[in-house]
Amino acid sequence: MTSSPLKTKRQQSWEDQLHETSIYVKTHGAIPQKGHRLRDWLNRQRNERREGRLPDHKRTQLDEKIPGWPGFRLDENWMNRIDGIARTYPVGQVPKSAGRDYSWLAFQRRQHSLGRLSTDKVRMLDSKLPLWKDGCTGKTLPWADSLLSVLDVFTSTGKLPCRDSKAGRWLSEQRRHARSGKLGSQRQRELDEKLPGWEFTQHSLWAVRLSELAGTPEVETLPTSHQLRKWLQKQRWHLKNGSITTERQRLLDAAYSNWRSM
Incomplete structure (x- = not known):
């Protein structure tokens, strides 16, 4: 049959374009820009997937080579902005003083610290501006x-x-x-x-009680102090209800290892 060689060529062409697209994504940290032939090819794969026409073996290869490919998108204006900054500043440098570029990067850092910056954008920033998290060359935030x-x-x-x-x-x-x-x-x-214990103040009641507990000899029963007994009972109540932080549990364990079981 003459269709077999044709199928092989089509499949080879598809795999070649998949390989080129995966290399592009790894190199640039983003999908090809609008108008690029590889962007058009990837959009066709997305359309076929939405319409249920994409074979399973092609979907598997796409998942392996371009993780997140169905929704791998970056805002066009955002990409243009980072490209402009990368062209303006030498490799290894970022804006150092107040200005539009500095403010834009500061906003990206804030979004990242709050967990609101997508993985795609972080990858792109790491690729284009390796020191973007530091704010300026050789200095910490x-x-x-x-x-x-x-x-x-x-x-x-x-x-x-x-x-x-x-x-x-x-x-x-x-x-x-x-x-x-x-x-x-x-x-x-x-x-x-x-900084263990940073979340409560030096003179907070919780810190005072923890300090008192740390100075109490460990025994099989509750401490003799009425205030400490009531305080420990409250900590166990919080533990039972899942309302005590992991850090406070660690501090209690270090101060009085039997506090959970009394």
């Missing part, structure tokens, strides 16, 4: 600088900074952001790892 200041106090004194200090005011701001849900998951994880 103000947030990271502030965290380092707090860590310096904590390391040298063993205590969190007082609320009237610059570092203390910054830490209070992070607590407010955490309570209102505005602190990004990445920043909260970094604070949890580097």
